[in-house]
Structure formats: structure tokens, C-alpha cells
Amino acid sequence: MSVQEILETHPRALIADAAVLARCLDECGACEATCTICADACIGEPDVSELVRCVRLCLDCADACAAAMRILGRQTEAHPPSQLNVLETCLAACRACADECELHAAHHRHCAISAAECRRCEQACEALRAALTTLQ
Amino acid sequence: MSVQEILETHPRALIADAAVLARCLDECGACEATCTICADACIGEPDVSELVRCVRLCLDCADACAAAMRILGRQTEAHPPSQLNVLETCLAACRACADECELHAAHHRHCAISAAECRRCEQACEALRAALTTLQ
Amino acid sequence: MSVQEILETHPRALIADAAVLARCLDECGACEATCTICADACIGEPDVSELVRCVRLCLDCADACAAAMRILGRQTEAHPPSQLNVLETCLAACRACADECELHAAHHRHCAISAAECRRCEQACEALRAALTTLQ
Amino acid sequence: MSVQEILETHPRALIADAAVLARCLDECGACEATCTICADACIGEPDVSELVRCVRLCLDCADACAAAMRILGRQTEAHPPSQLNVLETCLAACRACADECELHAAHHRHCAISAAECRRCEQACEALRAALTTLQ
Secondary structure (H helix, E strand, C coil): CHHHHHHCCCCCCCCCCHHHHHHHHHHHHHHHHHHHHHHHHHHCCCCHHHCHHHHHHHHHHHHHHHHHHHHHHCCCCCCHHHHHHHHHHHHHHHHHHHHHHHHHCCCCHHHHHHHHHHHHHHHHHHHHHHHCHHHC | CHHHHHHCCCCCCCCCCHHHHHHHHHHHHHHHHHHHHHHHHHHCCCCHHHCHHHHHHHHHHHHHHHHHHHHHHCCCCCCHHHHHHHHHHHHHHHHHHHHHHHHCCCCCHHHHHHHHHHHHHHHHHHHHHHHCHHHC | CHHHHHHCCCCCCCCCCHHHHHHHHHHHHHHHHHHHHHHHHHHCCCCHHHCHHHHHHHHHHHHHHHHHHHHHHCCCCCCHHHHHHHHHHHHHHHHHHHHHHHHHCCCCHHHHHHHHHHHHHHHHHHHHHHHCHHHC | CHHHHHHCCCCCCCCCCHHHHHHHHHHHHHHHHHHHHHHHHHHCCCCHHHCHHHHHHHHHHHHHHHHHHHHHHCCCCCCHHHHHHHHHHHHHHHHHHHHHHHHCCCCCHHHHHHHHHHHHHHHHHHHHHHHCHHHC
């Protein structure tokens, strides 16, 4: 809630509708945390050698979400190419991670939760892409 | 919600009670976003030259929260000195940022929101410090 | 030097020639540091209000470089779309930051140094893009 | 080299001697990259299940180095408690990672390289701690 609230007090024009933008930033934060924990849970499993691709894609997803949250969170003197590129990077990483986590969802509950969070973040990124006023 | 949910599925013993730990990780994520946006809002204000200390402490706070979220989010083979140090770093950065943002809260609504979020994160970090099972 | 050295010991096939990849990762690290310091130097200048766009683009560039370094540094189970997207994000951010820093290079020596580092990072990213074996 | 060069152009007093500070920031960048790659190399090894603690401590070390580089890189309106805390966090993470990597150095060359880099970063952090003018 605090993310939308602070966006609404920003002195410059927002790059998109405050609610759509805040939802994307909130999901990037939640997805970074969830993927960090899923990677860590995977390395703590007895069958870690089956989860190597999942660890890697969770780590990538956390890093992509972190960069997207920061670059898209800034409204002052926004630079559309960087915004759009980081949004695409986040989308690609969320999709790859969700696809992989889903393969392990039946065996590892943390992968099911991580997959669901990656899908929510993917959808929030898609909604923001459609709403970016600076790209229209 | 997804952070507590995924922590509860982790194969290793958690470093603290899942609810206390999840609240800290969630606040670190919210505080990183809020401080990133407050720093950006400050540089977008006409009186940016009055807000230099606020920008600097918001940027530090965002970086400290990011590191705390990641290091404290990991439960596998936890290393107590790193955990405690990153928690202290996050606490010090949140306090400094809240103190500074409060000085500007009457003039800039984003500073008031950022100060409140830093205080919530500070309290969540203190609660986690008291609850760290690996340090007892 | 240690980055190329450790890449050469990696158990999996590298996504590109070790020297080209290491140069890109090294420049991402140097550019993240240089842009972090340039943003900070700008907010410490008496004419900070003339440097707002420079601060913003330096902060973006540091975040893009950080994500690129991490995602491109991983060789295990590499995912080409994430790699290519983060490389494009880094390229876009370096170009935008170099263009802006160059405008201030005559007045602020830190902007001249930052611009030169962003150009080196941009070139290293372009060389890596041409060398990515997983995209061929 | 560019890090020391840009520090020497900063408009504010540096928190320490430029060469000592630059060496620490450079090592933090090199250590973040090296530990990111060592964690990734470990998950790509056939004996990944023997390397779980190494992966975890390498990931922590990369995150601690990233935060230290950014918070210590800022000179404008420096806040000594945050600086000192992040330096201690980085020191603790580098030591723990070096200790663990050394255990695997005979079997995995990437662990030997990572251990050596962590020790260099640890020493650079200790030198900076001794040189911090703002704490004197």
C-alpha cells in the first residue's frame, strides 16, 4: 500500500497509472523475495541435483525483479528505452522461472508458491507495459 | 503473504519464527521500494538542494534493505554473524533515514510516507533480532 | 583478472569466449561503481538542480549493470532470452548515461570519467552480444 | 583505476584516503562477481550436494559486497554508523565465504580462486576500517 501512496505524492508525472505501476513494483518486490527463498530452499533439499535449473532461474528472476523495481520506480526524468528493456528482462525471467518451478510444484511446495508468484509478477509487468504513458 | 507461505515450506529449520521473519522480509522489500521512490521524488523537487541528505540516506536505506532481505531470507546453512551484521546495518540505515525524512515531512508528503515505512521496517528488524533462534 | 580466471574453471560450457565475457562482467562492475559515485558527486555539487537528469540516469545505469553482471555471470543452465534482455537493458542504460554525462563533462570532471566508463561498458556489452554462443 | 580517479574529483571530503577507499570498492566489485560465479559453478558441479554451504555463503558474500560498494562509495552527507555496519557485514561475509571455499579448494579450482578473492576483499575492508576519517 505504501508504494502506491508514495507514488501519488511524487512531484513529477508518473510513467503510468499509479495503481498499475504500484502493483508491478509490489509484485517485483514479492517475487524477488520469493525467488530468493525458493533458490535457497532448493539448495537445502536432498534432491538438489534435480533442482539445478530451478536454482539458476530463481536467482536470475530475483536479480531481474530487483533491477525492474528500481528503474521503474523512478519517475524523475524517465528514460523510456531503459524502462521498456528492464520490463522485458523482468518478464522473460519471470516466465522462465515460472515454467521451471511448475515442473517441480508437485514435489516441492516452495516451487509451487514461487511459480504462482512469478506468474503474478509476469501479469503485473504485462499490465504495466500496456499502461506505460511514456511509450505512447 | 507469499513470503510467510514459502518460508513455511522450507526444508531446513528457520532462523526465527516464520511470521516474525516474514514480516521483516516484507518490510525490507517495502522499505527498499519506498526509499528508492523518495530519493527519486526528492531529486524531482524544486528545492532538491535542501534534500541532499535525504536523498543520500534514502539510497543507503534501499541498499541496506536489499542486502538484509536476501541474507536473512536464506535459511540453508545460515551463518549467524552475517545475519546479525546485516540486520544491524539495516536497522542503522532505517533509523538514519527515518530521522532525516521526518525533518521534511511537513513540506513533502513523500518524506512523511518514507519516514513511516522506515520506522515500520526498523520495528520489524528489532522484532527479528529478538527472535533469532540461531543467536540464542 | 580474477573474473576471467574463475570463468575458465567453470564446469559448464561458457555462454561466450572467456575473455570477452570477463571483460563485460568487469566493465559492468566498474560502471556500477563509477555511476554510483557520479550520482553521489552530483547531489554533492552546488548546482545539483542542473544535474537531476544525470543523477537519475547514473542510478539506472548502476542498477542495470548490477543485474547484467549477475545474470550474465551465471553459466549453469543459461537461459538465452534473459541473457539477451539484460544485455540490452545494460546497453540502453549505459548509452543514456554516457550521453547525459557528456553534456556535463566540461563542468564536472566526475561526469567526464563516468561518461568514459559508460562508453567502455557499452562497448564491452556490444562485444559480448556479438560473441554469445548460446544465441547462435 | 576509474574508481580512484572519480573519487578524486568528488566535491565533498572523502570518508577515507582515496587509494584505500578505491581499493576497497574495487575489491567489493571483484568479490561480488567472483562469488556470484563460484556459487553458479558449484551448482553446476556433479557433487553439488557437497557444496551447499559454499553456495549459500557465496550468495551472501555477493550481496554483502554489493551493499558495501554502494554505501561506502557515497561521500555526500556520509553517515558513519551505516558505513561501519556495512563494512562489518562485508568483512563477516568475506571471512565466512573464504573459510568455506578453502575447504573445497583442492577439489574445485573455482573455490580456490573465490577464496583468494574473498581474502583480498577482507584485507581491503580491514584497511578501510582503519582509515575511516569520519569515525576518528
